[in-house]
Amino acid sequence: MGTHNQVGYRGSQKKLLNLKEQTYLIIANHKTMSRSSIKKSLIVILGPTASGKSELAVKLARKFNGEVVSADSRQVYKGMDIGTGKITKKEMQGIPHYLLNVASPKRRFTVVQYRKLALKAIDKIFKKNKIPILCGGSGFYIQAVVDGIFLPEVRPDWRLRKELEKKTAEELFAQLKKLDPQRAKTIEPKNKRRLIRALEIVKKIGRVPILEKKPLPYPVLMIGIKKEKKELSSLIRERLLKRLRKGMIAEVKKLRKSGLSWKRLEEFGLEYRWVARFLQKKLSYQEMLEKLQKETEHFAKRQLTWFKSDERIHWIKTYEEAKNLVKNFLLGRVGGEKPSVSCHISAK
RNA sequence: GCCGCGGUAGCUCAGUGGUAGAGCAUAUAGCUGAAAACUAUAGGGGCGUGAGUUCGAUUCUCACCCGCGGCA
Numbered sequence: 001m002g003t004h005n006q007v008g009y010r011g012s013q014k015k016l017l018n019l020k021e022q023t024y025l026i027i028a029n030h031k032t033m034s035r036s037s038i039k040k041s042l043i044v045i046l047g048p049t050a051s052g053k054s055e056l057a058v059k060l061a062r063k064f065n066g067e068v069v070s071a072d073s074r075q076v077y078k079g080m081d082i083g084t085g086k087i088t089k090k091e092m093q094g095i096p097h098y099l100l101n102v103a104s105p106k107r108r109f110t111v112v113q114y115r116k117l118a119l120k121a122i123d124k125i126f127k128k129n130k131i132p133i134l135c136g137g138s139g140f141y142i143q144a145v146v147d148g149i150f151l152p153e154v155r156p157d158w159r160l161r162k163e164l165e166k167k168t169a170e171e172l173f174a175q176l177k178k179l180d181p182q183r184a185k186t187i188e189p190k191n192k193r194r195l196i197r198a199l200e201i202v203k204k205i206g207r208v209p210i211l212e213k214k215p216l217p218y219p220v221l222m223i224g225i226k227k228e229k230k231e232l233s234s235l236i237r238e239r240l241l242k243r244l245r246k247g248m249i250a251e252v253k254k255l256r257k258s259g260l261s262w263k264r265l266e267e268f269g270l271e272y273r274w275v276a277r278f279l280q281k282k283l284s285y286q287e288m289l290e291k292l293q294k295e296t297e298h299f300a301k302r303q304l305t306w307f308k309s310d311e312r313i314h315w316i317k318t319y320e321e322a323k324n325l326v327k328n329f330l331l332g333r334v335g336g337e338k339p340s341v342s343c344h345i346s347a348k
Numbered sequence: 349g350c351c352g353c354g355g356u357a358g359c360u361c362a363g364u365g366g367u368a369g370a371g372c373a374u375a376u377a378g379c380u381g382a383a384a385a386c387u388a389u390a391g392g393g394g395c396g397u398g399a400g401u402u403c404g405a406u407u408c409u410c411a412c413c414c415g416c417g418g419c420a
Contacts, residue, residue: 049384074384084384110381140383151381161382169387188378191387197380211380269384294373299384305377 040126040218043326045135046071046142046307047225048300050235054087056225057135059319061095064326067125068092069118070099071136071145074268076114077105079255082248083271085239098124105260105268112151115144131330139306146222148214154204156197164196175199183208221329223322224313236296240289249275270295 043066045057057068070076074084078101086100098121103109118134118141125132134145143149164172172195177184179202187194201208227235252275255265265276271292278288307313316322 072384073382108382111383112381115381138383140379144381149380154381156381183380186380188387191379193382193386194379197382201380208380267382267385271384273384296384301376302384306379306383 041131041330042122042146042216042218042220043131043133043329044071044142044146044220044222045133045225045322046137046139046222046313048227048232048303049137049296050085050232050239050300051225051227052235053135053137053225054085054091056223056319056322057133058087058091058093058095060322060326061131061133062093063323064131064330066131066133067096067128068098069121069125069132069134070097071114071118071134071138071141072099073109073114073138073141075100075136076103076109077101078103079258080105080251080268080272082243082246082251083268083275085243105255105264108156110156111140111144114141115149118145137303139303146216146220148216150212150214152201152205152209154201157200157204160200160203161196164199165192169195172196172199176202180207182210219329219332220312221325222310222313223325224307224315226315226317232300233293233297236300237293240292240296243271249279252276252279270299 043060043064045053045060047053054068060066061068072084074080075086076099077084080086087097099114099117102117103113122132122134122145134142136142167175169190169192172192173184173187173189176187176195176198180198183198183202187198189195198208248271252265252272255272256262256276256279262276262280265272267273274283274288274292274295277283278285283291314325316325
């Protein structure tokens, strides 16, 4: 858990905020919300899968002169469209979208790359005097941008990882404990993937540095789409059937043909994992449907677990609510009871 | 009707003469360069029914009930 609080951020941010608020007040007074006077700020749309994030983002972008930056760890890949529910040209309604199709599925894309590209995109949008809308369901990616997590400059070493993969979690944990007891204290002792990464860092730079965070220097409004569990489950079902009708299985076949291994498809999870298993005749069509439904519901639950602890998020049910939030946010008086910006960890 | 196999957690099944386990499901949580990935925690069972053997039976014996397969 985040025990290492950076109280320092709070203070400096507050100062920043006050300055901003004043600016906004002036704008509000003059009732001149013209493009050129909009100050830097970021809107984040998040929520569980199938909750309707993309649509909301486009609507808000049209209303408030914004552009969308995707925060989806799978939509960054080219050729993965139907299975990831990537927005279509038509659905974009002329609103530019960034961070879609920026990577080849043959290579592994990571948060660090995402963060760099996303910040670049956001900057580009600011230069056009527009409002960036970060939209997606990958909590880690959103956090990387908004809280500015700084991960150690150690690139993945796949050869080393393959070596370490052979060991058991117990062995890896023991090794880490010896080399970096500090990190060993907080790591999940049975999570091989994390243990391997930690050792990778240790072997390169001695120890895993304490996580650094540098929140964005401008206000952020986080909006979460709230859905009842039952409704979400039926949304997932409908969407799944729609994807199949649109040719999701053919898409996976095509990816396979383009040279992706079954193992790689497995890694993508959900639609790609289960369609791949179906294509390998490891289960029936019906079983695939059932599995996919369940797994997607689980995924949605995991997403909510991730977002739940973040008190900055304003949970909404309708477009109207979102619209009002954004309006007030841009006027500098967003939800008085809730700080629009606060340090993620200190909120815990 | 006869023969065989089976009846254990919501489901699929392990298992033992000293009152039970796994996977999945359900609920909950974590997350330091794979995050749709990866990892963990919890609840839940008169072991088909009745009798017998035994200090003790879910485990052995018998009868019965139910399911599946074969023979008639």
